[in-house]
Structures are given as structure tokens and as C-alpha cells.
Amino acid sequence: MLKLQKHKIIEISDENNILAFYKKKLEDFCNNQDKYINNEIEKEIKLFDVEINGTSYQMYSTKIPIGLSSDLSSYKAYEKKETLNILEALKFYGNKMNIKDNKDIYMIDVGGSAGWYPSFLGRFKYTILTFEPFPVNYYIISKNYCLLNKNSNVIIINQGLNIEEKVCSYYTDRECLLNGMTLCDGDNNNRNIVMGRFFKKGEVNLTRLSNFIPYLSDKNIALIKLDCEGSEERAIKSGMELVTKYHVPFIFLEFSPKFLGQHNSDPSNFIKFFLDNGYVMSINGFLDKNFITLEELLNKVKFQINLYLIYQGFINN
Numbered sequence: 421m422l423k424l425q426k427h428k429i430i431e432i433s434d435e436n437n438i439l440a441f442y443k444k445k446l447e448d449f450c451n452n453q454d455k456y457i458n459n460e461i462e463k464e465i466k467l468f469d470v471e472i473n474g475t476s477y478q479m480y481s482t483k484i485p486i487g488l489s490s491d492l493s494s495y496k497a498y499e500k501k502e503t504l505n506i507l508e509a510l511k512f513y514g515n516k517m518n519i520k521d522n523k524d525i526y527m528i529d530v531g532g533s534a535g536w537y538p539s540f541l542g543r544f545k546y547t548i549l550t551f552e553p554f555p556v557n558y559y560i561i562s563k564n565y566c567l568l569n570k571n572s573n574v575i576i577i578n579q580g581l582n583i584e585e586k587v588c589s590y591y592t593d594r595e596c597l598l599n600g601m602t603l604c605d606g607d608n609n610n611r612n613i614v615m616g617r618f619f620k621k622g623e624v625n626l627t628r629l630s631n632f633i634p635y636l637s638d639k640n641i642a643l644i645k646l647d648c649e650g651s652e653e654r655a656i657k658s659g660m661e662l663v664t665k666y667h668v669p670f671i672f673l674e675f676s677p678k679f680l681g682q683h684n685s686d687p688s689n690f691i692k693f694f695l696d697n698g699y700v701m702s703i704n705g706f707l708d709k710n711f712i713t714l715e716e717l718l719n720k721v722k723f724q725i726n727l728y729l730i731y732q733g734f735i736n737n
Contacts, residue, residue, distance in 0.1 A: 439549070439635050442577050450566035461559050468492035472540065473504060479539045479564045487599065488534055498536050501705075502672065502726055506537070506643060509670045509706040510546055513642035516734075522546045523573045526641045528629075528662075530581060530655045531648035533599075535561035538574040547573040547639075549632070551655075553580030553624040554590055554600045580648070581655035582626035591618035601649035602626065606684065629659025643670040650679030653690045663697050669734035670706050671699070675717070676724035688714060699729045706730055 449456050467478045470492065481489040491498040506527075514525050522545040529537050532552035538561070541548055552558050558578040565574055580602055582588070593599035602624060644662065646652040652673060662668050671694065677687035691701070691714050701717060702708040706728045712720070717727070 437635060438632065439575055443575050445578075446562060446565050446574075446576055449562045453566070456559075456562075458559055461556055465560060465563075468496070470496055470540075472497040472500060473507070475540065475543060477539070477543065478567060479535065480560050480567075481534045482560075488536060499726075503537070503540060505705040505707075505728065506645070506670075506672060507541065507544070510541070510544075510642055512707060513640070513669065516737075517640060519640060524640055526636065526639050528641065528644045528668075530629075530644065530646045530652075532561050532576065533557055533647075535564040535576070537645060538576070539564045539568070542568045542572045542574040545573055548575070550574065550576045551581055552576060552578060553602065553626070554592070555622070555624075556592075557600070577632075580624055580626040580651070581629050581658045582651070583628070583654050583658050585625075585627050587623050588626055589620055590622060590624045592621040593618055599649070601679070601682075602651055603683075627658075629655065630661065633659060633661065641666070641668050643672065644668050645672045647674040650676060650681075650683040650685070653680060653685040653693075654683065657693075663694065663699075667698060667731045667733060669731045671729040672706075673727045673729060674724055675721060675727045677718075677721060678723060688718065691717065694729050698732050700732055702728045702730065704728070 464482055464484075465480050466483050468481055468489070470477050470479055481492055483489065485493050488498050497503070510525055510527065513519075514522065519525055524547070526547045526549065527541065529548055529550040532538065532550035534557060535550065538548045538550050550561065552561055558576065561576055565572065565576060568574060582604070586604060588602045588604040590600055590602050600621070601618060641662065644656070646655055648655055656663060675687070675691075680687045680690060695701075695714065700711040702711055703717075703720065703725060704710060708728070717725070
């Protein structure tokens with residue numbers, strides 16, 4: 421329940437280990453940056469100073485002061501409350517499971533953007549699998565990976581997640597280079613998105629999270645973070661056994677009924693999927709005991725809200 425067990429016999433070697441493949445791609449990027457240099461993107465980014473929880477470092481983000489870049493300019497940190505709640509949950513998991521080495525604690529980060537979470541948590545040696553499909557974001561997050569020390573356990577996978585493997589369009593925010601969303605054939609409000617906040621930038625490959633589970637056999641997956649502009653249901657249900665069978669104890673979710681609706685997801689049914697599988701909800705943190713109901717959540721959310729889902733079977737043991 422608390423640790424994935426081998427459910428598919430697979431002989432893992434450097435040739436067929438998909439995680440090793442993406443790790444090598446990152447290492448090659450860092451060791452041969454002249455080969456990968458993108459002058460167009462380089463003109464749009466800069467280094468920011470970061471200070472959070474006694475940890476200081478630098479990371480790349482866009483020059484335009486919106487979102488992540490705005491918070492880094494003003495506060496030298498981003499989503500500080502949420503970040504520290506995630507760090508607290510990872511530490512709690514390690515203590516409860518009696519895990520001494522942080523590299524043996526795994527987090528799945530869906531929607532990496534510029535790499536805020538892997539840049540911070542990677543410095544504590546946690547193993548972070550970050551999915552980021554958009555080319556500009558992948559370039560920036562790769563540069564941030566290069567700023568981590570050589571012992572980093574971060575792996576960045578330049579694919580998006582979806583219930584079906586397919587190629588879909590991706591759209592970029594007109595104001596913020598880092599923000600984007602994927603839209604596949606049949607998604608709602610396609611025209612409204614193109615004519616409004618987002619514009620079509622290109623196409624991306626989407627894969628299933630379940631394709632990676634065999635390579636995570638017998639691993640301690642403590643936490644999943646979902647922030648992919650309305651694709652959250654598709655992402656988690658592409659590897660739903662992590663919720664329905666293995667019950668990953670902590671899930672951090674950016675919940676936006678509007679964006680979910682644009683991807684043909686029913687917000688209430690999406691949340692019920694977790695509740696029906698033994699999870700409870702908080703808007704204050706993973707270790708907060710003030711759980712809320714679905715009705716209370718829907719009454720509280722206006723545009724979007726950060727939500728903490730906790731598997732009761734884990735915290736009650």
C-alpha cells in the first residue's frame with residue numbers, strides 16, 4: 421500500500437530504462453550547452469536569487485515579471501507556503517517509513533514549468549520526476565537542472581501526460597512565456613482560448629504515466645504534484661493505479677474548475693475520484709487536520725485553489 425511492488429516483470433538495463441535515458445539527456449545538455457543553445461530563449465530569461473527556508477541559490481526564469489518571475493523578483497521565493505508544506509510532507513513520509521536517505525523518497529511533479537520544485541527539493545536530494553512537455557519550459561528547466569550539484573536526483577521528462585498516447589496542440593500564455601496548456605481534438609472552448617489568453621505555439625507528444633510505473637517498482641513514492649492548466653484529470657488517470665491501488669499518500673493539486681471544464685473534465689467527479697479512493701482534503705497543508713468536504717471546496721474556489729489530498733490509510737496507521 422505504501423510502497424510500489426513489482427507488478428510487471430521487466431529487466432532494466434541502461435538500454436531500456438526510460439528514466440536513465442532522460443537522465444543522460446540532461447547530463448548531455450549540461451556538459452554540451454553550446455550544442456543546445458537557443459539564443460531566442462536566452463534573450464528572454466535571466467538568473468534570479470532565491471532564498472527560502474534557509475536555502476539560498478539561483479535559478480533561471482523569464483524576464484517578464486509575471487507569475488514565478490514576479491514572485492522571485494519581489495520575494496526571492498515562489499509558492500512559499502505550498503513549497504514548505506511539500507517539504508514537510510516528504511520529511512514526514514521519510515520519518516514514518518524509516519527511510520534514512522532522501523534519494524529513496526520519490527516525488528512525481530506533473531507540470532514542471534521553469535523548475536521551481538525540482539530546483540528547491542533537488543537540493544535536499546529527493547528523487548524528483550518532473551514532466552514538462554513544452555519546449556521553452558523544458559529548455560529553462562534543463563538550465564536550472566545544470567545549476568544543481570552533480571549528486572542531484574532530479575529527472576526531467578519532456579513529455580506531457582494523457583489517458584491516451586497522442587499528439588496534441590499546445591498553447592502559450594500571451595503574457596507569460598512559462599504558462600501553457602495542451603488541447604486535443606474535441607476539447608471545449610478551443611476558439612475562446614486561441615482568441616483570448618492563449619495562442620497556439622505548436623504540438624507536443626503526450627504519454628501515459630503508467631508507462632513509467634514499471635521503472636518505479638519497489639520505490640517509495642511519497643507525493644504527486646499536479647499543475648497542468650486543466651489536464652490534471654487526464655494526467656493522474658493515465659496512471660490511476662497510483663491512486664486506486666498503491667495509494668500514494670500525498671497529492672498536491674492546483675484545482676481550477678474553469679480549466680478542467682475546458683478539457684472536458686467534470687470538476688466534482690474529478691475530486692470524487694480521490695475521495696472514493698480513501699483520500700481527504702485540506703486547503704491548509706498535508707498535515708492539517710481541518711479536512712473539508714467537496715461542497716465546502718466548491719463554495720471556496722473562485723478561479724483556482726491549491727488543494728492538499730491525503731490518503732487516510734497512511735496518516736491513520
